[in-house]
Amino acid sequence: MENTEAAKNTTTAGPTLSSPLFSFSNPGGSFFGFGFGFGFDSGAPPPPPPPAVEVQLCEESPVAAARMEPVAVDDSLTIYKGRVSTSDVFGVKDSDLVPGKYEGGLKLWEGSLDLVKALNADIKEDKLLLEGTRVLELGCGHGLPGIFAALKGAGLIHFQDFNAEVLRCLTIPNVKVNLFKEPPEGTCTSRSFGFFAGDWSEMDKLFLCGDAEKDKTTSGDTEDKMYNGYDIILMAETVYALSSLPNLYRLIKKCLHYPGGVVYMAGKKHYFGVGGGTTQFLCLVEEDGAMQPERLNDVADGSSNVREVWKLSFK
Numbered sequence: 001m002e003n004t005e006a007a008k009n010t011t012t013a014g015p016t017l018s019s020p021l022f023s024f025s026n027p028g029g030s031f032f033g034f035g036f037g038f039g040f041d042s043g044a045p046p047p048p049p050p051p052a053v054e055v056q057l058c059e060e061s062p063v064a065a066a067r068m069e070p071v072a073v074d075d076s077l078t079i080y081k082g083r084v085s086t087s088d089v090f091g092v093k094d095s096d097l098v099p100g101k102y103e104g105g106l107k108l109w110e111g112s113l114d115l116v117k118a119l120n121a122d123i124k125e126d127k128l129l130l131e132g133t134r135v136l137e138l139g140c141g142h143g144l145p146g147i148f149a150a151l152k153g154a155g156l157i158h159f160q161d162f163n164a165e166v167l168r169c170l171t172i173p174n175v176k177v178n179l180f181k182e183p184p185e186g187t188c189t190s191r192s193f194g195f196f197a198g199d200w201s202e203m204d205k206l207f208l209c210g211d212a213e214k215d216k217t218t219s220g221d222t223e224d225k226m227y228n229g230y231d232i233i234l235m236a237e238t239v240y241a242l243s244s245l246p247n248l249y250r251l252i253k254k255c256l257h258y259p260g261g262v263v264y265m266a267g268k269k270h271y272f273g274v275g276g277g278t279t280q281f282l283c284l285v286e287e288d289g290a291m292q293p294e295r296l297n298d299v300a301d302g303s304s305n306v307r308e309v310w311k312l313s314f315k
């Protein structure tokens with residue numbers, strides 16, 4: 001599976017991340033939702049989405065990985081991640097997606113590493129300052145981009161995944177191992193973390209609200225200016241399913257700080273078979289006209305379909 005291959009290539013030591021199962025961007029092979037580990041009767045409509053809920057830091061699952069594996073960001077930074085299987089957590093073997101039930105968060109996808117590297121590059125070039133910012137990672141899975149943001153000084157980090165189980169089994173343990181270190185290595189007392197599960201159509205109830213529309217029509221001095229959305233939204237490999245793109249974009253516009261918020265998005269140009277991709281998502285953005293995209297990176301290393309990293313901001 002290309003996502004794990006990417007992770008292997010960036011792992012400096014220790015065990016590899018997981019064995020290849022599928023590629024959801026390989027036109028000749030199996031892909032996301034079709035022809036491989038698809039633990040769901042594709043003829044039936046997906047079940048209603050799970051309710052939007054907050055998961056507490058103390059709700060770590062007993063299924064959480066016992067062992068942590070290193071993922072190298074660069075020569076001086078390694079982030080640790082756990083590994084759990086879909087059969088242990090969801091009772092489905094070798095499955096990368098069960099629509100409406102499990103959306104792929106237990107695996108580490110290569111886009112999340114592309115995203116971390118793009119953030120790192122922007123920091124090094126003084127184009128990005130994470131210190132004190134409010135960050136939301138959408139479709140976080142392992143949450144490596146959000147963890148990276150916290151390591152670089154973000155003041156508030158909210159993690160969202162479709163599945164509460166993913167947050168309990170992976171995201172929370174990963175946050176704890178990377179960020180809750182004993183002194184003198186550091187503490188996270190000055191930072192605030194939140195974990196939220198549910199479908200993008202429902203999540204705005206639990207997130208900070210950016211009030212982009214309100215700000216455009218008033219002086220901008222709203223009482224809740226302090227909590228006026230996230231400064232940075234991160235997302236990797238979240239734009240694969242054509243059907244969920246409108247809800248995802250709507251959520252971003254609702255929750256991103258207006259006018260200064262930015263979105264960093266990593267993903268494949270096209271996900272064969274499921275119709276989504278960065279191209280389709282950016283069509284939606286262009287049609288809407290509120291935000292402008294800037295391409296940060298193209299990754300065409302032959303290991304997968306072309307991957308991209310984009311930055312979006314309000315016009």
Ligand SMILES: C[S@@+](CC[C@H](N)C(=O)[O-])C[C@H]1O[C@@H](n2cnc3c(N)ncnc32)[C@H](O)[C@@H]1O
Nearest residue numbers: 103104105108109112139141161162199200236
């Ligand atoms: C392919 S996984 C990527 C995980 C992680 N970002 C990575 O790159 O390793 C896609 C993620 O998007 C989220 N997701 C997909 N569809 C969703 C939806 N309709 N509502 C909420 N989250 C969704 C899932 O939580 C899942 O973790």
